[in-house]
Amino acid sequence: EAGVAQSPRYKIIEKRQSVAFWCNPISGHATLYWYQQILGQGPKLLIQFQNNGVVDDSQLPKDRFSAERLKGVDSTLKIQPAKLEDSAVYLCASSRTSSPETQYFGPGTRLLVL
Amino acid sequence: AQSVTQPDIHITVSEGASLELRCNYSYGATPYLFWYVQSPGQGLQLLLKYFSGDTLVQGIKGFEAEFKRSQSSFNLRKPSVHWSDAAEYFCAVALSGGSYIPTFGRGTSLIVHP
Numbered sequence A: 001e002a003g004v005a006q007s008p009r010y011k012i013i014e015k016r017q018s019v020a021f022w023c024n025p026i027s028g029h030a031t032l033y034w035y036q037q038i039l040g041q042g043p044k045l046l047i048q049f050q051n052n053g054v055v056d057d058s059q060l061p062k063d064r065f066s067a068e069r070l071k072g073v074d075s076t077l078k079i080q081p082a083k084l085e086d087s088a089v090y091l092c093a094s095s096r097t098s099s100p101e102t103q104y105f106g107p108g109t110r111l112l113v114l
Numbered sequence B: 001a002q003s004v005t006q007p008d009i010h011i012t013v014s015e016g017a018s019l020e021l022r023c024n025y026s027y028g029a030t031p032y033l034f035w036y037v038q039s040p041g042q043g044l045q046l047l048l049k050y051f052s053g054d055t056l057v058q059g060i061k062g063f064e065a066e067f068k069r070s071q072s073s074f075n076l077r078k079p080s081v082h083w084s085d086a087a088e089y090f091c092a093v094a095l096s097g098g099s100y101i102p103t104f105g106r107g108t109s110l111i112v113h114p
Helices: none
Strands: A006-007 A010-013 A021-023 A031-039 A044-050 A052-054 A067-068 A075-079 A087-094 A109-113 B001-006 B010-014 B019-021 B023-025 B032-038 B044-049 B056-058 B065-070 B073-077 B088-096 B108-113
Touching: A006 A087, A010 A021, A021 A087, A021 A109, A031 A075, A044 A067, A044 A075, A052 B056, A075 A087, B001 B088, B010 B019, B019 B108, B023 B073, B032 B065, B032 B073, B044 B056, B044 B065, B044 B073
Parallel strands: A010 A109, B010 B108
Antiparallel strands: A006 A021, A021 A075, A031 A044, A031 A087, A044 A052, A067 A075, A087 A109, B001 B023, B019 B073, B032 B044, B032 B088, B056 B065, B065 B073, B088 B108
């Protein structure tokens, strides 16, 4: 079975620019997660979707970050405008349900904000 | 709020030697516990998980972990390390009965000497 796909793999932008990341979860997985992983730290959840609804976005900086999963399949995470401190790896993960089972992670998008 | 502590930032072992990576958590109840591995440029892969039952959990790639309630620990072990085990290892904790979103430790970088 195909894994979680993410694009682009790398992105370099200047501060105040906007950027978007795309994620396609494993087929049939209802739950999708976006994590931010700053260098030297563990991943931190930004937002969790169950199908096309948001379950948890309490740690999403909503003044600049937005995410959507309109059809309950693939998802887009956007940052506008970007700040230097947004430099990180953005990981997408999916699972069959939201109960405590295995999350499958994509390879991530490495963002550098200059 | 729950927290996860991985006290060792780096661990260096010789190939063939045994390995133990430490993980302590802070939470009143027994949480769900996970160990993930992240190779350079890759997403996270689940090594093993503990939800309930036998406190000694077997995972993939020859890893095991033991849940010790009295010490609030979930240490990862491997009897003989291979050079391919060099990677970043993350312990994670999720609330039981909650949203099951894991909180990750900062990670331990494993270096394997030939």
